[in-house]
Amino acid sequence: MTFQKRTPKKRFFQRRKVCRFCADSTLEINYKDAKELRSFITERGKIIPRRITGTCAKHQRVLSTAIKQARTIALLPYVGKLS
Amino acid sequence: MRMYETIFIADPDLQDESRNTLFEKFKGILGQEGGILANFDDWGNRKLAYEIARKSRGHYVCMTYGGTGPLVAELERTFRLDDKIMKYMTILLEKEIDPEALQLQIDAEATAKSEADAAKANADAEAAQSEKVAQAAEAEKVAETVEPVTQEDEEEEN
Numbered sequence: 001m002t003f004q005k006r007t008p009k010k011r012f013f014q015r016r017k018v019c020r021f022c023a024d025s026t027l028e029i030n031y032k033d034a035k036e037l038r039s040f041i042t043e044r045g046k047i048i049p050r051r052i053t054g055t056c057a058k059h060q061r062v063l064s065t066a067i068k069q070a071r072t073i074a075l076l077p078y079v080g081k082l083s
Numbered sequence: 084m085r086m087y088e089t090i091f092i093a094d095p096d097l098q099d100e101s102r103n104t105l106f107e108k109f110k111g112i113l114g115q116e117g118g119i120l121a122n123f124d125d126w127g128n129r130k131l132a133y134e135i136a137r138k139s140r141g142h143y144v145c146m147t148y149g150g151t152g153p154l155v156a157e158l159e160r161t162f163r164l165d166d167k168i169m170k171y172m173t174i175l176l177e178k179e180i181d182p183e184a185l186q187l188q189i190d191a192e193a194t195a196k197s198e199a200d201a202a203k204a205n206a207d208a209e210a211a212q213s214e215k216v217a218q219a220a221e222a223e224k225v226a227e228t229v230e231p232v233t234q235e236d237e238e239e240e241n
Contacts, residue, residue, distance in 0.1 A: 078132075
């Protein structure tokens, strides 16, 4: 992540992250697309919070359902192995 | 009628024949219970994200169909009874659909697909023909370009 120095008081502002699915409306969240969903889970298999990825609330809700569905049908791991 | 999507993982070590009879059985249940099969997508053998029944691979099949609650219940009951099915999941896609509209859509897709196939075959034939023409033209060009070179060579030799 890039940090920008704005004030002399050494305060850091993070660049505002944009929801990937809002920016590109052609992107669809599909539980069958495990490759796409992998970028939203950690190596351990946990869902990455939206404060990190910048996904909006609406899409994060859809995303979390999709990830959980993909886990059920063994497209994504419940517990990932650390490489 | 509702629109459902069922993904099930079949045993990867099955022979093609027994696998096909297995799939036909499920399709038969769909027909019996008044379901309309919209799409039968065979993904083939895939690696599983975690082991199921000590197997790291599975044969994925994705079915999209219109049906009712009892149909899903019956389908899942047979999945549970059959030990060749390792795992299954059913998802509700749409709550209200018109069966006739769905049938029409399936038919339209089927005709579109056959038309597309025919068009593709035609295009392939045309492409092959034009390729031949292009090849012939290229051969001529090559012959033309080769000639001057040989002349130059002769000059050098002289």
